[in-house]
Amino acid sequence: MIRTGEEYRAGLRDGREVWIDGERVKDITVHRALKPIIDIRARIYDMQHEAKFQDGLTYIDTNQRSSSLYRPPRETKDWTDKTTAVDLVLNEIGGVVTRVGDETVGEMWSLYDGRDVLAEIDPRFADNIDRHIRAVVENDIFHVSANTDPKGDRSRPPQDQDPDMMVRVTRETDAGIIVRGAKYETASAYADQAFLKPTVGAWSNEKLSDYAVGCIVKMGAPGVKHICRAGFAGRTDPADYPLANRFDEVEALVVFDDVLIPWEDVFFYRHTRAAQHVRATLHRYSAFPYVLRLLYTADMMIGAAMWNAKQTGLDKLQSVREKLADLVCYREGINAHLTASIAAAQRSPGGLLMPHQSMLYAGRVFACSNLPTMMHIARELCGGQICITPNAEAFATSGPDAWLNKFYSLNDNWQAEDRRKLLAFARDLLNSDYAGHRLTFVQFAQAPHFNHLAAVYNSFDFSGPLDFVRKSAQLSDRVAGQPEALQ
Structure with a gap:
């Protein structure tokens, strides 16, 4: 069901480890740097319950009301509904926010398009993506993206330096896989979960297979540490800096210190073809x-x-x-x-x-x-x-x-x-x-x-352009069959 703002705030009080300005934050919902953006996300949740906004922000899905922003798009109206919803939200809050979930859930839909690739590894992995897409819709989950690793010295493969410079699987257990490394993420400290995916890479060398991992990480899970950059909110008078004090979306270096990922949250790992597919199609919706x-x-x-x-x-x-x-x-x-x-x-x-x-x-x-x-x-x-x-x-x-x-x-x-x-x-x-x-x-x-x-x-x-020029220039028919070089 669609959540309320207070239900969202309560979910953030899960003991997660968040650091900012050298301080371990006890309650992120009241911290001066994080409270304004958390309040905006909470306001978006509350808008879904209000008669003025409900029809524009939600739809009925299997006898329950769900967010239009999270609905997997199957027809043109689904996209126009999303555009309407964004317009309602941004006009209500009076500014622009990027990371509130709708711009990252599309990455899951891209993975759904690659179910056949996942099923090659293990049919359960394909089932996992189906279940997680449903879970985001049914539970109104604030879902973000874990994309960019520290990488270290990019002239060297990760095995030739500290191997944690890119997120990797260190071992398997009966309960799931164990991951180590770090990602830079926007909104991680105040989100529910993130889609952790491999970074940009060639993914053609089997030595890199430990780094070819895609999974869901709960942001309050043991071993997940959010080390935030200094925020803009609360440092200056809101009368002088009205945008910075309301709409700062705080980034963090998210450290994965031997984090257990249950098997039901794993989409793929040690599979370079899946990593190639994810990187090639990641933004087709988002x-x-x-x-x-x-x-x-x-x-x-x-x-x-x-x-x-x-x-x-x-x-x-x-x-x-x-x-x-x-x-x-x-x-x-x-x-x-x-x-x-x-x-x-x-x-x-x-x-x-x-x-x-x-x-x-x-x-x-x-x-x-x-x-x-x-x-x-x-x-x-x-x-x-x-x-x-x-x-x-x-x-x-x-x-x-x-x-x-x-x-x-x-x-x-x-x-x-x-x-x-x-x-x-x-x-x-x-x-x-x-x-x-x-x-x-x-x-x-x-x-x-x-x-x-x-x-x-x-x-x-x-x-189209190749064929048009071939005909206009009166090139021979041999040219039409030639071009890997031209493709």
């Missing part, structure tokens, strides 16, 4: 909600820039309108890729409906690679005051308040306080430590740029 978040980031940049231009009358200048149009083209470019990928959706090997792959992956490249440029355009439109405006305390302090109110008030509609709020918002969106962190996160959250391009290359059907 890229959609991930790129959809960037659509809302674009809306925030357009809104911040447009309000800054309107408050001073600069929106009437053609040069300003051209830059605003650049932001709009970026936003609508993302929208077009997402819309087209669903309109031309493809049936997956497992019978699910996946977004058109090359359109979706091309949209991800467009959204991620152009974001730095778009942020700079938004900075230009907001002007230099986003980096020189005094903080909220100065506006409220007797003495400077009179001068600040004088020079920051524009007219009856734009008084100093509203203008200060807008400049603070734009600064946190575009210029702050939090803004820089989010930009870096976007560049690597679904693998680096070269992997994004590889996904486009591997999913695009080159036969």
